[in-house]
Structures are given as structure tokens and as C-alpha cells.
Amino acid sequence: xxxxxxxxxxxxxxxxxxxxxxxxxxxxxxxxxxxxxxxxxxxxxxxxxxxxxxxxxxxxxxxxxxxxxxxxxxxxxxxxxxxxxxxxxxxxxxxxxxxxxxxxxxxxxxxxxxxxxxxxxxxxxxxxxxxxxxxxxxxxxxxxxxxxxxxxxxxxxxxxxxxxxxxxxxxxxxxxxxx
Amino acid sequence: xxxxxxxxxxxxxxxxxxxxxxxxxxxxxxxxxxxxxxxxxxxxxxxxxxxxxxxxxxxxxxxxxxxxxxxxxxxxxxxxxxxxxxxxxxxxxxxxxxxxxxxxxxxxxxxxxxxxxxxxxxxxxxxxxxxxxxxxxxxxxxxxxxxxxxxxxxxxxxxxxxxxxxxxxxxxxxxxxxxxxxxxxxxxxxxxxxxxxxxxxxxxxxxxxxxxxxxxxxxxxxxxxxxxxxxxxxxxxxxxxxxxxxxxxxxxxxxxxxxxxxxxxxxxxxxxxxxxxxxxxxxxxxxxxxxxxxxxxxxxxxxxxxxxxxxxxxxxxxxxxxxxxxxxxxxxxxxxxxxxxxxxxxxxxx
Numbered sequence: 001x002x003x004x005x006x007x008x009x010x011x012x013x014x015x016x017x018x019x020x021x022x023x024x025x026x027x028x029x030x031x032x033x034x035x036x037x038x039x040x041x042x043x044x045x046x047x048x049x050x051x052x053x054x055x056x057x058x059x060x061x062x063x064x065x066x067x068x069x070x071x072x073x074x075x076x077x078x079x080x081x082x083x084x085x086x087x088x089x090x091x092x093x094x095x096x097x098x099x100x101x102x103x104x105x106x107x108x109x110x111x112x113x114x115x116x117x118x119x120x121x122x123x124x125x126x127x128x129x130x131x132x133x134x135x136x137x138x139x140x141x142x143x144x145x146x147x148x149x150x151x152x153x154x155x156x157x158x159x160x161x162x163x164x165x166x167x168x169x170x171x172x173x174x175x176x177x178x179x
Numbered sequence: 180x181x182x183x184x185x186x187x188x189x190x191x192x193x194x195x196x197x198x199x200x201x202x203x204x205x206x207x208x209x210x211x212x213x214x215x216x217x218x219x220x221x222x223x224x225x226x227x228x229x230x231x232x233x234x235x236x237x238x239x240x241x242x243x244x245x246x247x248x249x250x251x252x253x254x255x256x257x258x259x260x261x262x263x264x265x266x267x268x269x270x271x272x273x274x275x276x277x278x279x280x281x282x283x284x285x286x287x288x289x290x291x292x293x294x295x296x297x298x299x300x301x302x303x304x305x306x307x308x309x310x311x312x313x314x315x316x317x318x319x320x321x322x323x324x325x326x327x328x329x330x331x332x333x334x335x336x337x338x339x340x341x342x343x344x345x346x347x348x349x350x351x352x353x354x355x356x357x358x359x360x361x362x363x364x365x366x367x368x369x370x371x372x373x374x375x376x377x378x379x380x381x382x383x384x385x386x387x388x389x390x391x392x393x394x395x396x397x398x399x400x401x402x403x404x405x406x407x408x409x410x411x412x413x414x415x416x417x418x419x420x421x422x423x424x425x426x427x428x429x430x431x432x433x434x435x436x437x438x439x440x441x442x443x444x445x446x447x448x449x450x451x452x453x454x455x456x457x458x459x460x461x462x463x464x465x466x467x468x469x470x471x472x473x474x475x476x477x478x479x480x481x482x483x484x485x486x487x488x489x490x491x492x493x494x495x496x497x498x499x500x501x502x503x504x505x506x507x508x509x510x511x512x513x514x515x516x517x518x519x520x521x522x523x524x525x526x527x528x529x
Contacts, residue, residue, distance in 0.1 A: 033527055050523075057524040070517045073510050080299050084500055087467035094473050 030058040201233040201282065202260070204456040207478075210305045212463040212501060214268045214292050222260045223249075229260050235456040235483075237279045238262050268292065269305075282454040286310070286488075298506050303463055306496035307481075309488040312448050315375040316368030316490030322360045330357050334457070334472065334482040361486070363406070368490045369449055370401045376441035381434050389426060389434060397425045453485035464501025471495055 022028070034051070056062040155162050202222035209217040220238060222229060238244070242262040249257045266272045269290040276288045287310035295302040323331055330338070330353065341350045374394040381389035404421055405412060415421040422431040422438055431438075460471075460479045471479040479497040487493040 030527075054520050054523055057520045057527075063520070063524070066517050067521070070514050073514065077299055077510065080297065084300065084465075084467065087500075088465055091466055091468065091473055 026060065027058065034058070201235065201454045202229060204235045204454075205459060206236055206456060207459045207461065208290075208305065208307065209461045210292065210303065210463060212294075212301070212303065214294060216266045216269065216272060216290070216292070216305075218264055218266060218272065220260075220262045222262075224258045224260070225255075227258050229258075231280075232282055233454065234281050235283050235454040237275050237281045282452075285451075286312075286453060296503075298503065299510070300500045300502055301464070302467075302498065302500050304496060304498045305460055305462060306494050307458055307460075308495070309483070309493045311488050311490055311492050312451060312485075313368055313372045313445075313490050315372050317364060317371060318491045319361070319364055319486075319489075320491075322364040322367075323357065327353075327357050327360065330354070331361070332482075332487065334480070337472075365449075365489070366405050367398075367402055369445055370398055370405070372448065373441050373445045374398065374401075376444050377434070377438055380437040380441055384434070384437065389430065394425070401425060449489070451485050455482065455484050457482055458495050460495070460497045462497050462499035464499045466497060466499045469497040471497065 056066065155165055202224040204223075205221045207219040207221075209219065211217070220236060220242075222234065242264045244260060244262045247259045247261070249259055251257060266275075269292045272290045276290075279288070289308050291304075291306045291308065293304045319331065320328060338350075338354065341347075342354060344350070375391055378389055378391040378394055401421075404415065412421075419428070419431045419435065422435070425431075426434070458471075458481045460469075461477075462479075466473070466477060466479065469479040471481040474480050479495075481495040483493070483495075
């Protein structure tokens with residue numbers, strides 16, 4: 001009887017010392033929390049939907065992998081954009097401003113002709129002009145044209161004025177031809 | 180070998196005479212993101228008739244051509260021909276170059292286009308390449324430093340402006356220095372090319388007697404001959420004095436014909452009848468790198484002169500980048516998704 005009691009006592013002591021080992025603490029915690037929260041909120045479809053999409057947050061390796069990928073994407077973006085900004089800055093520093101924007105390999109042509117040859121005509125991009133500005137431009141052109149016609153009439157009607165204007169034009173032309 | 184000075188004079192006269200006929204030409208490559216290229220050519224001429232043999236780049240009836248007239252402020256009449264064609268890809272441009280019948284048909288030209296996908300951006304690179312004329316010449320980089328090289332490749336009108344600016348003395352002196360170094364480069368390249376041609380021709384007659392290595396040991400001597408006394412050069416050559424000093428009198432008599440032939444070949448390669456023009460490139464997206472001049476409108480510009488591809492392949496390249504908006508959106512949504520997940524996790528754990 002005493003031996004049996006002793007054995008029983010030893011067995012109980014042994015069982016007390018060897019505690020059970022619980023594996024998967026994190027998953028278990030997550031599962032419990034999930035069930036509790038589902039229980040609290042009730043069974044609304046949107047929560048189920050969110051839970052299914054964000055189920056990965058409870059799986060450590062998936063969570064860590066996605067965070068790593070996000071960090072890599074962010075780093076790649078910052079690197080690419082900084083390289084691009086630096087390259088554009090370098091290019092802008094190199095830019096040479098030329099007459100009309102077209103440095104040709106022969107003698108320089110007056111800016112008006114270069115403007116005709118470059119820029120808008122050869123640009124690969126579309127340009128948009130305001131309709132109001134265009135109408136204003138046309139109105140101003142008609143205005144200037146009308147004033148010019150009136151000026152020519154006034155000069156023609158006044159012989160002294162005509163003579164004076166012709167004299168000045170001749171002086172200008174002779175100066176141009178000399179230089 | 181013919182007298183360099185008389186050939187030079189004749190060639191200069193020919194070039195001047197020919198240049199009176201050639202129009203001022205600007206070739207604009209508008210590169211699209213799919214690799215297609217719209218090529219626009221503008222030719223400005225003093226005469227109404229555009230001589231086909233004087234046009235610098237291939238233009239034919241498949242191009243859309245428009246002629247117009249402009250009056251300069253000086254009152255000069257300038258006839259302008261504008262031609263445009265859309266090429267599906269650079270291979271189409273290269274096919275046109277391979278069947279080239281323009282004034283510069285003897286020069287090997289081609290284009291290249293690459294596109295690289297880099298998720299957030301797509302990188303583009305376009306190049307127009309002219310192959311070198313002398314196979315065994317020295318690269319000009321060996322004779323000019325970085326600043327001098329920049330000056331060498333600068334368009335003529337920009338050089339002229341600088342030479343007439345407030346620092347004209349400085350730029351004129353700099354220009355003279357570069358010209359002298361270029362002369363040394365040209366002479367040395369000429370001699371090097373002659374050595375290889377002569378060795379090849381002599382080798383056909385008898386192998387082993389005249390080799391490139393043996394001639395190269397006398398290269399400096401040969402260059403000094405040419406640089407020192409130009410006037411006596413012709414007589415020194417015709418009397419075999421120069422060749423005798425280089426390879427021995429016996430060999431000079433034996434290989435006289437090969438030496439003269441090598442000289443003719445080299446001179447024909449050196450004094451080329453190339454019609455100059457200008458190339459411009461407009462790239463898709465934002466231009467990020469180029470070896471040309473970037474003008475105020477953001478275009479890359481290169482003058483095309485025969486010196487630039489005498490001993491090195493002349494590559495006129497430009498690189499650009501454009502953003503892939505859909506990649507930005509996907510990446511942004513992904514980051515939001517992960518960030519939201521982390522917040523939810525924190526809240527649940529808390």
C-alpha cells in the first residue's frame with residue numbers, strides 16, 4: 001500500500017515537472033483573436049472579405065516577404081528618380097542657347113529664318129494655342145494693316161511729307177549697302 | 180606618294196567648288212516610343228534647282244516633299260525644300276542607307292534604336308553612326324584633351340561666335356592649338372594607314388620582308404620627314420631618299436611601286452569628298468544623356484564633318500526616359516495595401 005502510494009506520488013511529481021510544450025504560439029494567438037473579433041462583430045460580409053484579403057498578416061513569412069518587396073520597390077523608385085533628376089540637371093547645364101535654337105554647320109542665318117526652320121515646325125509635340133489669343137492676334141493684325149493703309153494715304157496726299165519720307169528711306173538704304 | 184600639299188590644295192579647291200552646289204541640310208530624327216522614326220530633312224539652297232548629286236542624305240520619291248521660298252533680311256532669295264518620311268523602324272532607315280545614291284553614298288551610315296523597360300521608366304537610346312574611313316589611324320582622343328575635344332566637335336557657327344566674342348584672343352589661340360594638334364593627328368594617322376597598306380601590298384609580293392612591325396619602328400622618322408620639310412618632300416620621295424631611309428635602299432627600289440600604290444590608296448581614303456550637314460534628334464520622353472550639343476529647345480544637335488569619322492566611328496547618340504504611369508499606379512496601390520495590412524496587424528495585436 002505504501003509502495004503504491006509512493007509510486008503514485010512520484011508519478012504525479014513527474015507530471016507536474018514536465019509541462020506541456022505549446023507549438024505555434026503566434027498562429028494560436030492569431031486564431032483566438034480572429035475568432036473573438038468575429039464573434040464581437042458578428043458575421044458581416046465586408047469584414048469577412050477584409051479578413052480574407054488581409055489574412056496574410058497572420059502568416060509571418062508572407063508578411064515579411066511583402067514588407068521586403070515594398071521596401072525594394074520604394075528604394076528602386078527613389079534610386080531611379082534621383083538618377084533621372086541628376087541626368088536632366090546635367091543635360092540642362094550642357095544646353096547651349098543658339099539663335100532660334102538651331103546651330104547649323106555653316107554661317108549663321110538671321111534669327112527670323114532660323115525660327116521658320118526650327119521649333120514649332122520640327123517639334124515632335126503638339127502645341128495648343130488659345131482661341132482667344134488667336135482672335136486677338138488676328139484683330140490686332142487687321143488693325144495694324146488698316147493703320148498702315150491710312151498712313152500710306154496720308155503720305156501720298158502730302159507731297160512735302162512724301163519727299164521727306166523718301167529721303168529718309170534712301171539714306172537708310174545707302175547706309176545698309178555701305179555696311 | 181603624291182605631294183601632300185598639292186593634293187590638299189586640289190582637294191580644297193574641289194571641296195570649295197562642290198560646296199557651292201550643296202544645300203545647307205539639316206536632318207531631324209523624331210524618334211517615337213515604338214521605335215518608329217519620322218525623318219525630316221530641310222535643305223536650303225541659293226539656287227532653285229536642287230542638284231540630286233549634291234544632296235547629303237538619301238531622299239527619293241517616297242518622301243513627302245514641299246518646296247518654298249524665303250527672303251532673308253539681306254534680300255537674298257533662299258529656296259527651301261522640306262522632305263518628310265515615316266520609317267517603321269531603324270532597319271528601314273538602314274535599308275535606305277544601304278541603297279544610298281546621295282552625294283555621301285560612299286560612306287557607311289546606319290542607325291540604331293534600343294528600348295529598355297525599367298518598371299517605373301522606359302529608357303530609349305537612338306544613335307546615327309558613320310563608320311570610320313581609315314582602318315589603322317589613331318583616335319583623335321590620343322592627341323586632344325577633354326576641353327580640346329569639346330572644341331573639336333563644336334559646330335562651326337558656335338566656334339565663330341566664340342572667336343568674335345569678348346574672349347576672342349583666348350579662343351583664337353585655343354583654336355590654333357587645336358588645329359596644330361589636329362594636323363599632327365592627321366599626319367600620324369596617314370602614316371600609320373600607309374604602313375599597313377604598304378605592308379599588305381609588299382606581303383603579296385614577298386612575305387616576311389616588309390612587315391608592319393618593322394615599318395612601325397620607323398613611324399616617328401616618317402612623321403618627322405613630313406612635318407619638317409614639306410617643300411622637299413616630293414623630291415625626297417621620288418628620288419627614293421625617304422623610302423630608302425625607312426626600309427633600306429635595296430628594298431626601296433624593289434617595293435617602289437607598292438609604296439606608291441599604298442600612298443594613293445591612303446590619300447583617296449584621307450581626302451574624301453564628303454558633303455557636310457547637321458543632324459538633330461528629338462527623343463520620346465525627357466532627354467537624359469547625349470554626346471551632342473543640347474540646344475535651347477531640348478534637341479540634340481550634331482554637325483557632321485569628315486574629320487569626325489576619319490579614324491574613329493562617329494556615333495551621334497541620345498538617350499531619354501519616359502515614365503510608365505501604369506507601373507507607378509500599381510506600385511503605389513501595392514504599397515498602400517501592405518501598409519494597411521501592417522496597420523491592421525498592429526491594431527489587432529494592440
